[in-house]
Amino acid sequence: MVLMNPVISKLTGKLVVLASASPRRLEILTNVGLRFEVVPSWFKETLDKRLFKTPHEYAVETAKQKALEVAKRMPFKHLKTPDIVIGADTVVVMDGLILEKPVDKQDAYRMLSRLSGKEHSVFTGVAIILCHEKEVIDFYEETKVKFADLSDDLLWEYINSGEPMDKAGGYGIQALGGMLVEYVHGDFLNVVGFPLNQFCKKLGLIFSPPGSLTHNSDEPQGTSDPAAPDLTSRGTMQMQNVRENETEDGKEKLSKMIELMDGFKASKVLFTASKLHVFDVLRSSKTGELQAEDVAQEIKASMKGTERLLEACVSLGLLQRTGKEYANTAMSRHFLLSDGPLSLQGYIQHCNELVWPLFTHLETAVREGTNQHEKAFGKSSDNLFQDAYYSRHEVKLRFMKAMHSIAKVSGRDVATAFDLSKYKTACDLGGCTGAMAYEFAKAHPGLSVTMFDLPEVIEMSGHFRPHDADDRVSFVAGDFFKDELPKADVYILARILHDWSDEKVHILLSKIAKACNPGCCVLVSEIFLDEDRKGPSRGLLQALSMTEGRQRSASEYSLLLKSHGFTTAQNQTLAPTTRH
Numbered sequence: 294m295v296l297m298n299p300v301i302s303k304l305t306g307k308l309v310v311l312a313s314a315s316p317r318r319l320e321i322l323t324n325v326g327l328r329f330e331v332v333p334s335w336f337k338e339t340l341d342k343r344l345f346k347t348p349h350e351y352a353v354e355t356a357k358q359k360a361l362e363v364a365k366r367m368p369f370k371h372l373k374t375p376d377i378v379i380g381a382d383t384v385v386v387m388d389g390l391i392l393e394k395p396v397d398k399q400d401a402y403r404m405l406s407r408l409s410g411k412e413h414s415v416f417t418g419v420a421i422i423l424c425h426e427k428e429v430i431d432f433y434e435e436t437k438v439k440f441a442d443l444s445d446d447l448l449w450e451y452i453n454s455g456e457p458m459d460k461a462g463g464y465g466i467q468a469l470g471g472m473l474v475e476y477v478h479g480d481f482l483n484v485v486g487f488p489l490n491q492f493c494k495k496l497g498l499i500f501s502p503p504g505s506l507t508h509n510s511d512e513p514q515g516t517s518d519p520a521a522p523d524l525t526s527r528g529t530m531q532m533q534n535v536r537e538n539e540t541e542d543g544k545e546k547l548s549k550m551i552e553l554m555d556g557f558k559a560s561k562v563l564f565t566a567s568k569l570h571v572f573d574v575l576r577s578s579k580t581g582e583l584q585a586e587d588v589a590q591e592i593k594a595s596m597k598g599t600e601r602l603l604e605a606c607v608s609l610g611l612l613q614r615t616g617k618e619y620a621n622t623a624m625s626r627h628f629l630l631s632d633g634p635l636s637l638q639g640y641i642q643h644c645n646e647l648v649w650p651l652f653t654h655l656e657t658a659v660r661e662g663t664n665q666h667e668k669a670f671g672k673s674s675d676n677l678f679q680d681a682y683y684s685r686h687e688v689k690l691r692f693m694k695a696m697h698s699i700a701k702v703s704g705r706d707v708a709t710a711f712d713l714s715k716y717k718t719a720c721d722l723g724g725c726t727g728a729m730a731y732e733f734a735k736a737h738p739g740l741s742v743t744m745f746d747l748p749e750v751i752e753m754s755g756h757f758r759p760h761d762a763d764d765r766v767s768f769v770a771g772d773f774f775k776d777e778l779p780k781a782d783v784y785i786l787a788r789i790l791h792d793w794s795d796e797k798v799h800i801l802l803s804k805i806a807k808a809c810n811p812g813c814c815v816l817v818s819e820i821f822l823d824e825d826r827k828g829p830s831r832g833l834l835q836a837l838s839m840t841e842g843r844q845r846s847a848s849e850y851s852l853l854l855k856s857h858g859f860t861t862a863q864n865q866t867l868a869p870t871t872r873h
């Protein structure tokens with residue numbers, strides 16, 4: 294006979310899913326008349342226990358992840374969305390150590406002999422997902438269990454029965470394992486695997502809101518409701534808190550906030566590991582792997598600091614660790630080795646040495662509406678390039694390396710974005726090291742490319758000349774605001790226009806319009822802001838440290854170009870405009 298719990302009856306007609314393969318949980322819930330489907334979770338119980346302050350937090354999180362996995366999978370794999378998914382995870386805790394299912398008989402023996410003659414705790418974490426409301430309600434129950442003093446003979450007999458193997462802590466209290474137990478304090482079913490009593494109370498809170506509980510029209514007045522004793526105002530408040538904080542949406546927002554708060558730390562870890570050549574050091578070792586102390590020695594840093602840095606790098610996906618050995622990940626091999634073809638080291642160092650100090654003065658920059666070069670570097674920068682980037686040799690080299698690394702990773706895409714086969718000559722205005730010009734030459738066999746930049750840049754461009762340099766690329770020194778521009782069919786403006794005011798952009802475009810061959814085209818490569826200026830954030834963040842320049846949308850660039858007779862040929866992220 295089934296005693297119909299009024300709370301359980303509220304679930305009639307709902308699709309309830311138990312995200313657990315445990316026959317014991319299935320039995321407990323079936324016995325109280327709950328109708329449900331069993332969809333075992335595919336979530337692997339691999340959460341790092343060290344990340345949890347208490348064992349019950351670990352059990353609750355595991356339960357939640359099990360249930361969420363099923364709730365997310367069902368609409369796609371089973372083509373139905375459940376109303377409720379229930380997840381549970383039971384752990385046995387002895388002296389702060391979480392004992393899960395034994396992996397073999399020896400493991401079972403170790404667990405059971407540890408429990409012998411002592412009291413331990415059994416925690417079950419439970420998560421109830423309300424799929425339509427997108428809410429997660431979770432809780433845990435603790436029960437204390439004391440084992441009798443167990444002889445080895447008894448232990449081995451029990452182990453050889455096979456019962457311990459699929460059970461947390463290596464025993465099942467509902468069967469033979471019951472013989473091992475001296476006493477139980479708390480919910481017995483919690484030890485079996487599901488805290489039924491508290492589960493029903495929670496369902497009561499969910500499905501019978503406070504107002505309706507004091508006077509439940511479905512029930513004769515005076516009928517005691519198992520949920521009622523818990524409905525003190527404190528209980529209700531706690532429930533509301535749980536709902537607000539534990540929804541998927543709330544969690545997403547919180548993790549976004551945390552990501553934003555920690556973003557600067559992650560950047561600085563990348564900058565520091567790069568500056569200390571951690572990625573190069575690991576690559577140069579014979580096996581591609583090193584222990585923290587070897588890395589510390591190589592980079593001449595403290596063991597403690599190095600270890601922390603390496604661990605942080607692992608957490609960010611920059612390194613991987615097997616046992617004590619650290620190695621580069623595919624991503625760091627791709628972008629973080631100094632001599633890699635797509636190395637971003639130049640740009641990373643620029644960010645660390647130049648952009649980072651500017652951003653430490655962001656508050657003043659916002660208050661004053663000015664660039665903070667003087668505050669950060671003790672020198673004003675009326676002309677960004679001459680005063681800030683090119684005033685000292687090493688700063689110029691660093692800036693050029695930064696431009697070079699970005700041009701290397703983006704150059705091919707820019708060069709191949711449009712069909713330029715009908716053009717014979719191109720001029721890369723402000724082409725810096727020539728990296729982009731070489732990409733254009735490589736992509737277009739019929740194209741000769743002139744790289745045009747300030748004299749102080751051209752004099753150093755030899756440092757960056759590729760060993761297989763194409764002789765269709767030539768270099769011309771000059772100031773594009775003052776000097777005559779080389780004649781060409783295609784003008785490349787890659788990351789140039791954003792640095793300048795509309796006034797200066799007009800000067801440059803009018804010079805291009807004057808110099809260009811008939812039917813020429815201008816290829817603009819920039820971060821185009823969305824028309825409503827709500828993104829992309831990469832462009833809007835960059836704007837915060839700009840001097841006289843500004844970020845623009847595609848239509849703003851189009852307008853500027855149109856006023857010099859160029860018509861937008863295509864509306865793409867990269868916009869070539871032609872002049873007829």
Ligand SMILES: C[S@@+](CC[C@H](N)C(=O)[O-])C[C@H]1O[C@@H](n2cnc3c(N)ncnc32)[C@H](O)[C@@H]1O
Nearest residue numbers: 678696700723724725746747772773774787788
């Ligand atoms: C932001 S960098 C872009 C470099 C390159 N186009 C790229 O996409 O990697 C700007 C370039 O414009 C050059 N530049 C700045 N002012 C210039 C001027 N008045 N005349 C010529 N080149 C200039 C700088 O030297 C620098 O190489």
